[in-house]
Amino acid sequence: MPNHRLKIAGKSVNLHGALVDPNFRAPRVLCNDPWDFVSLWLKREHKDEASFYWEQARYFYDATKSLPDMSSPLTSYYCFLNAAKALLTASGQNFKENHGVGGRTKGNRRALDNEVVDFQGGGILPALCKFLGEPDNAGKDFTLKDLFWQIPFIHRAFCLTYKGSTELFIPLVKTRFMRKDGSKEAWFQSEIDKRYISSHTKDNVRPGFELFENNGTYEIRRKRRFKWSGRDIEDSLRNFEIYHKQIRRRIVPIYASGNRWYLKKSVKGHDKIMNSQLVLIFAAMHRLSELSRYDPILFGGHFKVNHNWLLSEFIKSAPNQFVYGVASEITGLEFIKPDAF
Secondary structure, X not given: OOEEEOXXXXXXXXXXXXXXXXXXXXXXXXXXXXXXXXXXXXXXXXOHHHHXXXXXXXXXXXXXXXXXXXXXXXXXXXXHHHHHHHXXXXXXXXXXXXXXXXXXXXXXXXXXXXXXXXXXXXXXXXXXXXXXXXXXXXXXXXXXHHHHXXXXXXXXXXXXXXXXXXXOEEEEEEEEEEEEOOXXXXXXXXXXXXXXXXXXXXXXXXXXXXXXXXXXXXXXXXXXXXXXXXXOHHHHHHHHHHHHHHHOOOEEEEOOOOOEEEEEOOOOOOOOOOOOHHHHHHHXXXXXXXXXXXXXHHHHHHHHOOOHHHHHXXXXXXXXXXXXXXXXXXXXOOEEXXXXX
């Protein structure tokens, strides 16, 4: 029996940037940044408090653009803090006003594995974790190196900085959801470029995914299936949303033109912290903001050692990635950047 792409209202459906409540029926939002769109969306939905936090986040974002890497983590973090408050308030979540994350430096060597991020049990970050359905890691600590390794938009810079480190992400192409004709069986499937195929790939996509060859191309598919029936679209959508949330724990985006998707490998150490990149970005930028504010001399030392480029890439790229992710969670819509002119 042939297989065909899953469609909703006549349109092929694909991965979505929102984890919690994605709207698969709505068209994607094409914009250079999501600030105005989300602001108008919040006003239309009469979410005044969330709108206030969103505007605050925007002011800090705009201020960040004019600051050097040594200073911008402070305004970036307050952008993230207010954007997270906008998301939590808009979705009716309760939260304590404290940040829910702390940090400290161990030893004297300027190294990312000496910068420790402490996850706490109450505050904005734990509330964000709860909203996303993720562990809050209360009482645990991770280094900036731990966090940076698991953030996809700086992963190439990480691997170039730390030679010999394990590559954690496999780029996916032609991602899609498939269904079998004459059946309710549906699943996720994607191609993988041959450059990323090795003797370990079959093991690295496990558990949950399987690798196979199809007419000279390498593909992965989710082993678990979900039920889709054209006769009961609402029940099918509920099944699909649950399934989508499950695979999005392993398949992560870089927000760009068209958005790019990556499968997180199953390798030693990958499960040390099981959070999405919104949480990782928030936690990492909090530590950098502490250094920028309270110990700028020490912070400056981090730009004089081998990880300076990685640090700079994170500081420059994180605000855009975080804001796009939060915008998607607030509205349930898929945001993509237009192609560069």
